[in-house]
Amino acid sequence: MSKDLLSLYNPWWEGKGSPVVAEWANKEVRWRPSWIEKLSLEPFSLNFVIGPRLVGKTTGIHLLIEELLKKVRPEAILYLNLDVAPDPESLRIMLEDYDSFRRASEVKMSYVFLDEVTSLKGWWKVIKGYVDAGFFAKDVLVLTGSSSLRLRGEVELFPGRMGRGREVIAQPLSFKEFLHVKGVDVKVSGDIEMDMSRLLPKSRAIMELFHEYLEVGGFPLSVNKDPRAAEYTIRSLEGELLRAGRDPHLARGLVSSILRKAPSPLSYASIGSELSVSHRTVREYLEIFRALMVLDRAMYRRGKKVFWRKESKFFFLDPFTARSLSLWTLTKFLDAALYEWVVQAHLLRRYGEVFYYRDSYEVDVLANDLRIEIKVGKPHRRYPRGVKILDEDNIHLFLAVIT
Secondary structure, X not given: OOHHHHHHXXXXXXXXXXXXXXXXXXXXXXXXXXXXXXOOOOOOEEXXXXXXXOOOHHHHHHHHHHHHOXXXXXXHEEEEEHHHOOOHHHHHHHHHXXXXXXXXXXXXXXXXXXXXXXXXXXXXXXXXXXXXXXXXXXXXXXXXXXXXXXXOOOHHHOOOOOEOXXXXXXXXXXXXXXXXXXXXXXXXXXXXXXXXXXXXXXXXXXXXXXXXXXXXXXXXXXXXXXXXXXXXXXXXXXXXXHHOOOOHHHHHHHHHHHHHHOOOOEOHHHHHHHHOOOHHHHHHHHHHHHHOOOEEEEEEEEOOEEEOOOOEEEEEOOHHHHHHXXXXXXXXXXXXXXXXXXXXXXXXXXXXXXXXXXXXXXXXXXXXXXXXXEOOOOOOOOOOOOEEXXXXXXXXXXXXXXX
């Protein structure tokens, strides 16, 4: 592959700007992803940016490139989208051609961005070989991929080979981040009750934005109300399932079962019985959905003991994803489920794990020392001391301060 062909992916070599950034600049709602700050830009670094499709990884990379171009020569930056690479050998050729180009340009240190590496089967063999050979010893690498990087265990193939690099997670906007891009900044002290009280004067405006967030979620396309957003979400999920060797039709039935029965706890066996598949198959598919950052689960906890074999509550990690999957499966879900999902997803971000409790009374979400019950409408019974009730009057304030 010639330098001229590589220039198509790297227009800054010809003094041109990034078309990705130009498109981003024309969006009505736009933001600089916060995960950019977490990358290591000191050599040698091998960074991984992992996140669901359509979350804005490519845009984030191009925004970072635009910033780097103010500090380094254009020839010191290589960007490749591996969606267009037919095989590992083509990746090898592109890297060798760039190496010849940078040597001729007397570039001593490079920033190498390899986008969507999960699109290319066997990519890791090429990169691992070059890292071991010292090919990138003076460089910074940033590799992006869908969450299936974790699914296939490919990040784990680089133990001791990341240098100063980091593994960074790219997620859709939380509600607090959504408020920020909509012009409402929320400062938090860490005291949830006090922070919620401080927001009371802004409650009505925050509530309006909360209802919008429940519709559009935190992905760039959906936040900008692109009419193609749901279609692209469904297509990308089906593509990931096919790449993982799974049947989208069976996956659709599984998602439909969860949507229809939420927010009730479910077992693998009960879902499997409905779909005429084994509980092992259900577990397998749900682990794939977890790896793809589509959904997660809350297990039953009593006191400090977690009951691994009891039914779990499955929840979707973004409101718009849930709505897209509802279209995909032609299955409606309850408003009560959506409220619970968004709380579970936010607490998962903050604490890393969430649980639930059910005995003589139910607690929808347990996270760290928080015990939360979510109600659409007012609660009709008393709960033990220490259980925080979230309803339509305060859930928006809670979510605004929790992440």
